Amino acid sequence: MTTELHSQWIPIASSSDLPLRHVYQAKLLGREFAVWRADDGYVNIWENRCLHRGVRLSIGINDGRELKCQYHGWRYANRTAGCTYIPAHPADAPARTICNNTYPAQEAHGLVWCGEQAVGEIPALDGFETATTLRPIPINAPRDFVIEALTCYSMADGCAGLVNEDGSVTVTAGDGSAVRLFVQPCDSNHSVIRGVVNRAAQGADHIALLRTHSQALSALRRKIEAQAAQLEALEPMSAPIGRVAEDLVDIPAASTDGRNADLRVQVAAKERTAEGIVSLRLEPLTGSRLPTFQPGAHIDVHLQNGLVRQYSLTNGPGETDHYTIGVKREPDSRGGSTAIHDSVQKGDVLAISVPRNNFPLRRDAVNTIFVAGGIGVTPLLSMARTLNSQNLGFEFHYFVQSDEHVAFKQAIGEFEQAASLHKGLSPDETVAVLRKVLAEPGHARHIYICGPGPMLEAARQVASNCGWSDEAVHFEYFKNTVELDDSNSFEIDLARSAVTLTVPAGQTILEVLRENGINMGSSCEQGACGTCRCGVIEGDVLHQDVYLSDSEKAEGKSIMTCVSRAKSDRLILDI
């Protein structure tokens, strides 16, 4: 049941109740909240319930960037409450739909305010510009009953109390001292008295002031509770838990082109981070939240000149108030990197897609080795920052031409002890270093590689020679340099849709699907990113992508519909 109170801002905590790395538990109008402050200061007010098994998140772990459920370790991001990792599915990226309910939060007057559907402003506290926040006093009595009783609160001679429009009570004493008391309705018979006094105090005076009010309010509480015990007991409030939050409703709508740019962001900063590389900080136009990302995720950036390019996010966990990407000026640019370097400016608005993660990071490895080449550092940076924040072991090998080419030095500085720079190596020297770095495959050891094609090929080859299995070697190409053959014609049977289509020479499976009104998400459209992956039920595939591993290609159970085709006359696809 929604009442007028649901749209009011009501204090549910003192600011001092939210120290770093703590999870506070609150209740408002029958609904329980897990409340936590991230290391960046942001106050999160969430449904107190893990989406997995309903365990209270208020017993969870606040690691400063994410909240981890104690039960099965599901992790949720600061600000968005989107799930970033499910330990039982270490190799998969959680679906974006797994997102907890969040509630509005504001901090003012030393209090944290919330309202399920809060609108408007927090009450202005005229006369309380310099104030002291009182110790909260929980009380077993209904809100209205407590409000009534508080008008008789007395902390000095000649006190007079009156009820304000917002239901708070102002008590003024003869000497001009005043206290404003708010009653937080936790449940029908359970409230918390919170208040501010109209004077600042320091040291012993501060403690004495708080103690005086704590004792006076406790004494009043004894009276109120004795009276309230005589009242007829009210039914507890019910707070139905909605299935999805507002954020979820914003999931990109199905469309025919599959390359949606649902987000608008502003370029908040554009900086040179290394020779030939700029970093862009993208912030939301309104509010302070962008959709949840996972380490390894990329976004499509729709440029002013009509081109669409993919860039990996370099953000650390929980940094959902902005995205940072790094863009290298490509000497043989087809217009993408040049546009960003030369035309995009601070303040520009860009259209981007929501983050997609086709390069998920396992967090159950005993050791992880990152091999970054040049601008390939970007997705690996986000991954390394994640492992570092969880104190999980990893090595970070970054191959660059020279010192001037080292991008994102500050972020790399977060895990200095794990980072090794390899500068100015020839291809042969690079292979020699990789042989050492990748010398020891083993159980629960994983490699993540991203960099220019030749280096990536070399690293995969070295890993294979050293005995690493395909499952332990994860990689992401920037682009597909395979020469594409689209000369044959074949049929595709869409098993779920009960449709048969013909793919003629010169057209891709993806194009034929779209022409026939079948939506298929895509991003790079050159066989590098993995977004348009589709299951294959029957038929031989002519793989022309650089996303799937050799064993996945041999298995033949997936196809990249943007570039790959059929070897046989017919493919049965799982659509």
Next chain:
Amino acid sequence: MITLYDYELSGNCYKLRLLMSFLGVEFETEKIDFYPGLQHKSEEFLKLNPLGQLPVIDDDGLVLRDAQAILVYLASKYDSSGQWYPTGDPALLGQVSQWLAFADGITGTASAARLHDSLLYRHLDIDSARAGAHNLFRILDEHLYFAELDGQDWICPGDHPTVADIACFPYIMLSEDGGIPRMDYPAIRRWCDRFKRISGFVVMSGVFPAGPAPAKEAEQAA
């Protein structure tokens, strides 16, 4: 070698496991089937403790009962720093003793409620046990709130926790098993986080670990 007559789900036994872990004292355990075996009421066990209660320790022939008494004994004997049970400072020692007695009150209320709800001790008056626990929690929450304002992390003054913290911790942390939520006690909830971050902290069923503490400089900046 110390032998602890132990039951895994007992908060009172957990107090001793905690202290011995904090002190790095080695011990053996003798498992007592408290529920459903009621082994603590067996003739054999009554010879060790005629009260028929856990925990009991045997330290090279010295047999002691009562969790608080054993905390005092173990800290006095095995903590050479004298911080866990500070006998040198009468004012501090008085406060430690005061809160050890308070912990007995928590056992009589919060633990009783838990026995009622979780281990089927249906003869206990559950409403009075819960109300009694809430009353004690209100007192401790106010105490810890003002201790924090004074820059104190622990129940008794000083930079180091004492056996009073250990004696109070388990049945507060397990109170939800007896239908006693701690939502109304934010200062107690913060103290629980600090307690779990003491080096050597161990968990028991129903007690979860805390996450890493914030860096000192980040804490101050906030």
